[in-house]
Amino acid sequence: MQLKGKKILIGITASIAAYKIPILVRLLKKEEAEVQVIMTEASRDFVSQLTLATLSGNPAYHLPFNTIDGSWNSHVKFGLWADLMLIAPLSAATMSKMAHGHSDNLLTTTYLSAKCPVYFAPAMDLDMFAHPSTQKNIDTLISYGNHLIEAQTGELASGLCGAGRMEEPEKILEIIINHFKKKDDFADKKILITAGPTYEAIDPVRFIGNFSSGRMGYAIAHEFAIRGAEVTLVSGPSSQKVTHFNIQRLGVQSAQQMFEICDNLFEQTDIAVMAAAVADFRPKNVPTSKIKKEDGLTQLKLEPTVDILKTLGIQKKHQILIGFALETTEELKNAQKKLQNKNCDAIVLNSLQEAGAGFGHDTNKISIIDKFLNKTDYPLKSKTEVAIDICDFILKFNSKSTMP
Numbered sequence: 001m002q003l004k005g006k007k008i009l010i011g012i013t014a015s016i017a018a019y020k021i022p023i024l025v026r027l028l029k030k031e032e033a034e035v036q037v038i039m040t041e042a043s044r045d046f047v048s049q050l051t052l053a054t055l056s057g058n059p060a061y062h063l064p065f066n067t068i069d070g071s072w073n074s075h076v077k078f079g080l081w082a083d084l085m086l087i088a089p090l091s092a093a094t095m096s097k098m099a100h101g102h103s104d105n106l107l108t109t110t111y112l113s114a115k116c117p118v119y120f121a122p123a124m125d126l127d128m129f130a131h132p133s134t135q136k137n138i139d140t141l142i143s144y145g146n147h148l149i150e151a152q153t154g155e156l157a158s159g160l161c162g163a164g165r166m167e168e169p170e171k172i173l174e175i176i177i178n179h180f181k182k183k184d185d186f187a188d189k190k191i192l193i194t195a196g197p198t199y200e201a202i203d204p205v206r207f208i209g210n211f212s213s214g215r216m217g218y219a220i221a222h223e224f225a226i227r228g229a230e231v232t233l234v235s236g237p238s239s240q241k242v243t244h245f246n247i248q249r250l251g252v253q254s255a256q257q258m259f260e261i262c263d264n265l266f267e268q269t270d271i272a273v274m275a276a277a278v279a280d281f282r283p284k285n286v287p288t289s290k291i292k293k294e295d296g297l298t299q300l301k302l303e304p305t306v307d308i309l310k311t312l313g314i315q316k317k318h319q320i321l322i323g324f325a326l327e328t329t330e331e332l333k334n335a336q337k338k339l340q341n342k343n344c345d346a347i348v349l350n351s352l353q354e355a356g357a358g359f360g361h362d363t364n365k366i367s368i369i370d371k372f373l374n375k376t377d378y379p380l381k382s383k384t385e386v387a388i389d390i391c392d393f394i395l396k397f398n399s400k401s402t403m404p
């Protein structure tokens with residue numbers, strides 16, 4: 001009964017994914033939430049109003065007035081009633097209206113009146129989703145303080161396969177439960193996170209890089225942000241999206257650029273989590289013109305990059321410093337060595353030997369070792385859930401270390 005008494009307002013727009021909303025309504029009701037549904041006119045072709053009314057226990061409205069007695073279905077009242085508004089599935093058309101304050105139906109007027117947090121779950125075909133105007137509208141909605149429930153990659157109603165698939169109801173339920181669980185765990189805390197790979201230029205067209213997607217670091221940034229922190233995310237090249245307005249993303253390419261920003265920000269940072277896969281070496285002399293094939297790579301000489309984590313570990317005063325260790329052999333021994341050499345408060349070990357863990361996966365399997373060498377093992381989980389575990393760990397660690 002994790003949502004007992006919570007008032008959830010669901011707005012449904014025209015998308016095939018609307019068929020999943022009755023399942024979500026049932027899941028919410030099982031958690032004892034109160035649910036009301038409003039729909040756009042066109043969404044009624046995709047899911048039945050009767051089904052939604054029956055499952056939610058409330059009429060499912062789509063007009064601003066009642067056709068029988070002419071009474072007003074007040075968007076203001078809906079907006080005030082809700083503890084959380086979820087717009088799912090969100091079509092490109094309604095997304096565009098929301099981004100531009102266009103209010104021509106019950107759903108969009110309610111959205112503009114809503115005083116509560118608003119979550120939105122886009123659902124559309126891959127080309128519509130990838131269109132720059134859609135991506136810009138998503139960014140605009142995030143900048144207004146709305147929360148994005150990211151579209152997934154998979155089979156789409158068109159028969160095509162790609163990004164644009166609405167998140168599954170079970171996952172949306174988890175996000176809603178999480179929303180109510182914690183709010184101010186890290187309020188007023190300044191968090192510094194590194195994520196993604198770094199690219200070290202060989203010449204103007206080539207680089208040394210690695211397979212890191214940045215997903216883990218972005219998930220940690222998101223988790224801190226929804227718990228009230230002010231997050232700076234220093235990211236190497238990554239296609240991941242920032243999903244929360246409390247996150248400021250600073251994009252970099254090289255280890256040196258990442259270092260300079262971290263070095264600048266560390267003093268006013270409370271907690272730093274170094275999740276980036278920083279290149280350890282970079283080409284020594286980078287020519288201004290492309291190296292020709294016939295010249296071979298004989299001129300390629302490498303030098304070490306700066307170790308960002310280690311440098312911050314030397315400067316550490318009041319900060320909590322968390323490192324990552326990506327290991328393929330002697331995991332525990334190597335992770336403990338890094339923890340101590342880099343003066344971290346804890347290190348998150350992920351082993352590339354674990355199936356489903358590490359680069360390029362949606363899942364990860366971690367152990368966290370603290371500076372007293374206590375080790376906590378976690379099972380294989382989604383990177384979102386791993387981010388929750390890491391934040392919970394830091395929260396506990398912080399409260400212990402600030403105890404009188």
Ligand code: CTP
Nearest residue numbers: 274275276278305306307308309323324325326
């Ligand atoms: N790290 C860093 N700067 C570097 C290299 C690594 O800040 N130049 C950080 C990573 O972000 C991570 C931790 O150090 O938090 C450990 O990174 P990892 O690649 O596992 O270890 P390395 O120190 O690079 O050592 P090795 O590659 O030999 O395992």
